[in-house]
Amino acid sequence: MSRIGFIGTGHIAAPMVRFLVGKGHHLTVSDRNAAVAHTLAQSHGVTVAPNQAVLDDSDVIFLCLRPLIAEAVLETLVFRKDQQIVTVMAGVSLSRLRTLCAPASKIVATIPLGYLEQGGCPLPACPDAQLLGALFAPENPVFAVTDERALNMHFAVCAMLPGVLDLMATGAQWLAEETGDAAQSDFYAAQLIGGYLSAMTKEAGALARERDALATKGTISLQMTQSLRAAGTHAALRDTMAAIGNRLEGTT
Known part of the structure; x- marks a missing residue:
C-alpha cells in the first residue's frame, strides 16, 4: 500500500482517486475543490487536507492543477x-x-481520462512507465513515450476527443430532428461508435483498415468520408492538432 496525495481534486483527479482507493492505497486529497474532495471523503473514506498537509502525508503526489494556477500554488509548497x-x-x-x-x-507525466476508473484508458508516460504501471496496470495500459515532445503530441491527439464528441453530438441532434426521439438518438450515436471501437483490434493501421472496409465503392459510408475530406475537415483537424502541439511546446 502506498501513501498517495492529490494536489487539485476535480474532474480528472476524482476517477483516479476512486481507482486507487479500490487498490487499497491510502489517499489524501487537497481541499482546493472542496465539494469534490468532501464527496470522495464520504464515499471512499479519503482524507481531505490543505495542500501542504497532503504533501506531508504522502510519498506519491499527483499534480492535477489547472496549468494557469499551477506555478502560484506549487511555489508555496515544500x-x-x-x-x-x-x-x-x-x-x-x-x-x-x-x-x-x-x-x-x-517526476513522470501522463494523460488520464475519466474512464480510467473502469479500465482501458491508455496512459502514455514520460520519461518512464514504472510508477504508473505499478499504480494503474493491468486494468489500464501504460506505455512509455520517447520524450516530452512525444507526450505533448499525445496531448494534442487527446484534445481531439471533445472534437469527435462534438461531431457525434451534431449527428445525434440531426437524427433527433429527423425522428423526434432525442434520447434514443444520443444513445444510438454513442453506442454505435463506442461498440464499434471496442470490438476493433488495436494494432497499427487498424483505424484506416476499418474505415476502408466500410467505405467501399458506391456506399453511403464512402459518400460520408469523401464529403468530410472535401469540406476540409481532415485538414482542419491536422492544423488544429499541430497548433496545439506548438502551443504545448511553447513555439507559438
Missing part, C-alpha cells in the same frame, strides 16, 4: 527529496516542475 511526482498538467514542462518541486526530482 516537497521532500524522496517523493515521487505524477503530473497530468498539459503545458507545464518537466524541467519547470523539477524546479517547482525541488528537492523532489522523480
Whole structure:
C-alpha cells in the first residue's frame, strides 16, 4: 500500500482517486475543490487536507492543477527529496516542475481520462512507465513515450476527443430532428461508435483498415468520408492538432 496525495481534486483527479482507493492505497486529497474532495471523503473514506498537509502525508503526489494556477500554488509548497511526482498538467514542462518541486526530482507525466476508473484508458508516460504501471496496470495500459515532445503530441491527439464528441453530438441532434426521439438518438450515436471501437483490434493501421472496409465503392459510408475530406475537415483537424502541439511546446 502506498501513501498517495492529490494536489487539485476535480474532474480528472476524482476517477483516479476512486481507482486507487479500490487498490487499497491510502489517499489524501487537497481541499482546493472542496465539494469534490468532501464527496470522495464520504464515499471512499479519503482524507481531505490543505495542500501542504497532503504533501506531508504522502510519498506519491499527483499534480492535477489547472496549468494557469499551477506555478502560484506549487511555489508555496515544500516537497521532500524522496517523493515521487505524477503530473497530468498539459503545458507545464518537466524541467519547470523539477524546479517547482525541488528537492523532489522523480517526476513522470501522463494523460488520464475519466474512464480510467473502469479500465482501458491508455496512459502514455514520460520519461518512464514504472510508477504508473505499478499504480494503474493491468486494468489500464501504460506505455512509455520517447520524450516530452512525444507526450505533448499525445496531448494534442487527446484534445481531439471533445472534437469527435462534438461531431457525434451534431449527428445525434440531426437524427433527433429527423425522428423526434432525442434520447434514443444520443444513445444510438454513442453506442454505435463506442461498440464499434471496442470490438476493433488495436494494432497499427487498424483505424484506416476499418474505415476502408466500410467505405467501399458506391456506399453511403464512402459518400460520408469523401464529403468530410472535401469540406476540409481532415485538414482542419491536422492544423488544429499541430497548433496545439506548438502551443504545448511553447513555439507559438
